Amino acid sequence: MSDVPVVEVNNNIGVLNTGSPHYVQFVTDLDKLDVKTEGQKIRYSDRFKAEGINVNFVERKGDRLHVRTYERGVEDETLACGTGVTACAIADWMLHDSNSKTADNQQISRDMIALGGSLSVHFTPTALGGFEDIWLAGPAVRVYDGKCGLFLLSNCKKNDTTAFDNQLKADVEIINNYLAAKGWTADSTDSGLRYRVTSQGSGNYPTANSVVKVRYKGYLTNGNVFDESTDGATFGLYQVIPGWTEGIQKFKEGDAHIKPIGLRAQGISKSEDTYIGREVMLKHYESRAWGTMIGPFGGCYAIRANLFEPIPPNFLVDDFLITFRALEQGYAAINDLSAQFSGGSTSPTTADNPREQPAPKEESAPIPATDQTKAYELDRYFPTIRKGEIVKHKHFALAYNEDHEQAEWVLYYLTRDRLNANWAPRPNSFRPDPTVRTGSATTQDYVGSGYDRGHLCPAGDMAFDEIGIDESFYMSNMSPQDPKFNIGIWRELEELTRDWARKYQKLYIVTGPVLTDKPLPYIGPSKVTVPKRYYRVLLAEDRAIAFIMPNENSNLPVMDFACSIDKVEEITQLDFFPQILTGNYEAYESKLDKSAWPINQQRMARRVEEYNEYYH
Structure with a gap:
């Protein structure tokens, strides 16, 4: 926790x-x-x-x-x-x-x-x-059996089923009827988002990389306010659901208003790339409601008036209730959204129409606006990549390998100050990474597999920053891990890494799966590779160490898996810190001094006696 x-x-x-x-x-x-x-x-x-x-x-x-x-x-x-x-x-x-x-x-x-x-x-x-x-x-105890009337379809794609196509036609008809009843006309984006600009600001258009402040208000079909943010919510457009990323770019900084229009009927909803408005309202509430089945990116779902028959007492957590109170009134849909873009950091555009922006190049993956005027702070520490694209998040970067539907490596750094900072709440909102251009794995890939969605960059290492810990739950940062490995020796290594970061003040960390082992099994519709081994490479100011561990339960000491950086490079066919470990520092790659990395014996005892027994 x-x-x-x-x-x-x-x-x-x-x-x-x-x-x-x-x-x-x-x-x-x-x-x-x-x-x-x-x-x-x-x-x-x-x-x-x-x-x-x-x-x-x-x-x-x-x-x-x-x-x-x-x-x-x-x-x-x-x-x-x-x-x-x-x-x-x-x-x-x-x-x-x-x-x-x-x-x-x-x-x-x-x-x-x-x-x-x-x-x-x-x-x-x-x-x-x-x-x-x-x-x-504690034990898992069944306290209620019931019937769920909520239809879920995870990671729906346009060509998955004829049902989707039929539902899409029905959605379009509903939206058109809704617009006609209001006497409105609406524009449409390339992906199908319907919207109305009711007043326009005089500032710049934001881009997909902008950090914006938005005041919004959501309505039920009877006109009652469902949710609102009067003070304004601040976020990067690359961090939110596609509808906001796309829609907010349609109006300028200043006193501007936009209305994404959307109804969601009973049945299959529109998919991630043909977003409709109500997903904005649900994005705040769904992560705890059905966090492992749906998410604000790529989650496909429909809501019905009767969700449980009956709703068991003392069952629903607070985030369910916000959405479900609307449904108790019989509404099958929450319709439109009013949003006001009132400023924030925006990037210059090349034309008045943001649709005409040039496609971003691979090396310009989104980073926070505060970092856009300087070089990305991790650039000099990037390992090489075998295949894939580099994706940059606020506090960590990764090389996403589409063939294996996971990262070859994840890079970040830890400091004593970061570890001592007040920690942001853990969101537990697993979802696809919107910045992976080929599309990342989804939560559906792990359902029923028996494997954990194992963090490569641990959420705890990003907990000093609310955006950082939120981005750590992108599926691009996950790899299929044996639950006993994830909660056991891998967790202990993560804890030791924090100990060493406190001791040596700053550590650069590269971690990832060994994808060169053959053959490798896979899970899920996206065929996510299940690694046999994982590695972790640590670099301090005056020392370095690496580890390679099998993806399985272990009662052995962590240091039994320590090795040189050269050894990890040989196995993974990657080159770590190629811009840093040169000249006199090149010796760090071949040297292994376990005594320079003190361990906490109590952590191992707790792992063997408690964590390893968790699944037995």
Whole structure:
């Protein structure tokens, strides 16, 4: 789980963010507490009513903590909340045990009881007053069987089915009827996005690389406001769903308005490249709702008025409810969007019409506007590539190999300051990478495969920046990993890498699959290669080391897999840091000094005794 950098405690109350914001209050006689009434008082108090907060009530009984949780969005008590139980365990230690003497890096454990069952929480206090290595464990228990009336079709393409073509015709007819009823005319983009510009600004057109600030408002078919951002949402156009990337380029900076028009009927929706408006409204809510099945890029779905028969109590998390409240009224669609582009960083255009912009060259993959006036900071550290395209994100770059539907390598750097920064929430929003020109793998490729979507650049290494951690969930950053490998020795190597970055202040890291092994199996409709081995190359100011590990469970020490950079280059047929490791520094490639990279023996013990047993 996400690290927790700050915990606010006072008397018997703790406030912290474990991926979601939580208020923890220790009480007596928990069983008789009116959780809904008392939780609402806190959730809608002056301090928390704007953003909302989950409220947890805790009572210690013997050596266990009993927890009941009021969850925002649901606005009622839930059977269990994983981030809430974790928050309660950490708050308990802060309030009752933090003054006790503990050894450095000593892991703390708490046994928890929620209405949904028993759980255990493990965490390690840091010297700076935060917490890391946070784990939540417990059995998976079936609490409800029901019928889902939600139709899902992941990664729909135009030529997949005749059903799509039929539905597309129906969508177009609905949109045309809607426009006629309003007395509107609408323009159309090359991909089929219908839009109206109701007033135009006087500034520059944004480009696909621009960072913009947008105020938007979404409506139901009865005219009620479904969602809005009055203060404005700031984002890069290369980071959002294709409809926004395309649509916002149609109006100028200033007091401009645009209306993407779209209805989505019951059945199959339009695909990623023929976007319609309501996906904008759903993009904020779908990642937790059906995060492994749909996503804001390429996810295809339709919504129906009756989703569950019946909706089980205490089942839906807050992000479901925002969308589903509209459906409870019987709406099969949420229709149009008003957006106002009120400024931001825009790139110069070569013509008034952004359609006439030249196609971007491979070497000019999108990077944040703040970096567009200087050289991309990772350029000098790029390895060579065997085949594919280089894709640059805000804090990491990768070489995407279309033949294997994954990156040959991912490059980024870690610093002590980045690791000590306040951590952004972990989004868990896996989705295709819109900047991969050939198209990346999708979540559907992993469904039922038995393999994890293994991060190459770990989300935890990007958690210092909200955009960085969000981009780390692009499928271009994923590779099929054995779950025991992912949660075991690979995780330990990631943790050790953070230890070394703190010790040596800055590390450049290249990691990826070994794609030269033959033959290699594959998974999913996109035929994603399943690697037999993975590598990691680390470069500090005055030392270097590399690792090659089999994609399987292991009880061996991490250092058993250490090797020289030359060895990884021989196996992968890549050249690492070719612009850096020259002259006197070239010796770093052949040298292997394990003693220069101290390890934490407790991490290995925890891996062997706990993580490796997780799937047994």
